[in-house]
Amino acid sequence: MASPMRIRAAAKDGVTEVRVLMSHVMETGQRKDSSGAVIPAHFITELTAKHNDRLVLAAEFGPSVSTNPYLAFKFAGGAKGDKLVVSWVDNKGDSRSDEVQIA
């Protein structure tokens, strides 16, 4: 199980700005370890963000995204106290979902 994501969401003038710091190795599958063996790929493939139950962001991630990815985006709507859920699934089938209240 991966470490929790750090999420901050702040609503201002009807627009909610979301910042997410994920904790993931994001291994590309191209690297080799010191003994020359290929390190197996391990990266996030899908990411979704839901405001209450409304889908506000769906993204496909790939091996070109960095270790511990940082994601910032804005969406129209959202008010203080609303629920925001960010979830990801990786290529090994692991997943992680974290929830915050919009500040």
Add this chain to the structure above:
Amino acid sequence: MSRFSRTLIALLVAGAATSAAAWERYPGIGREATPAEVQAWDIDVRPDFAGLPRGRGSVDDGLALWETHCASCHGVFGESNEVFTPLVGGTTQKDIETGRVEALVTGAFPQRTTLMKVATVSTLFDYIQRAMPWTAPKSLKPDEVYAILAYLLNLAELVPADFELSDANIHAVQASMPNRNGMSTDHAMWPGASQAKGGIGNGGMPDVSNVACMTDCKKDVVIASALPAYAQDAHGNLAEQNRAVGQTRGKPTGAPAEAAAQPAVGAAATLALAKAKGCMACHGVANKLIGPGYNEIAQKYQGQADAEGRLVARLKAGGQGVWGAVPMPPQAHLKDEELAQLVKWILEGAKAQ
């Protein structure tokens, strides 16, 4: 830690004795510092936590303060790589157990973050209290420094999210600093006696031997090569392209700037104000540094009647995006009339006289 305190106390005693003697040795020059002045200057927090003010602050309080004072440069999660290297990252749970950051040895992390390098939590407290925020150093109260440090330690996964840092439990945090065993004192940078004799350094043995030449020495230094005269100003005036703070200054090159035709009243005073308030740390008069040059700003807003009011509001609240991703922190420590004076001066061409 006891070896630190013993040596530091010895140094303090020695320092106090010599400074009193020095003061009496030069009559008519200067005056003795008052106890209040000494107290105001004496803000350092040492590895043995001598000088640590009393106070407390929670991670939650720290988050609110962080977003106000710190996030514009360091990022909400201390991850920003825009102005400075990230504060956190590159440390593992294993590092916290061993007290030695493995990534510094293996190079597994592309950068050296603050939490990878720093050995003592007292240094973080001291630095935040002494130097942060950049635009208004020493403006944070002890409780605020505790709260900000608690949030930073939480980002580094050293303390839980419901943690409250205080002068009582900061000692315990030191025991989990990822690079606490990564500092060596076995070199001449450290004062006092060698470790064998109870000191902290190596007794002042230099790392290199620079022997003064006594025979057959060169009489004059001959510069073997230099930038030819026609190329001196190939990149404009180098002195103007470097910040007025820090070690690198830059040589004045190129043609000297033409004197302003019409000296503006009070322009010199405004330039001094801009220097005093830290504006020149990020902005140049005629060139871009971290932020845009005043000449660029004046050009962009030329002929816009409402520019003055908009810029005053922007200085006060801070902003980001007009000149790139690096944010301008809010300048709440400036008075409204000072902001208006600065904006007027910038829009009139930021003249020196």
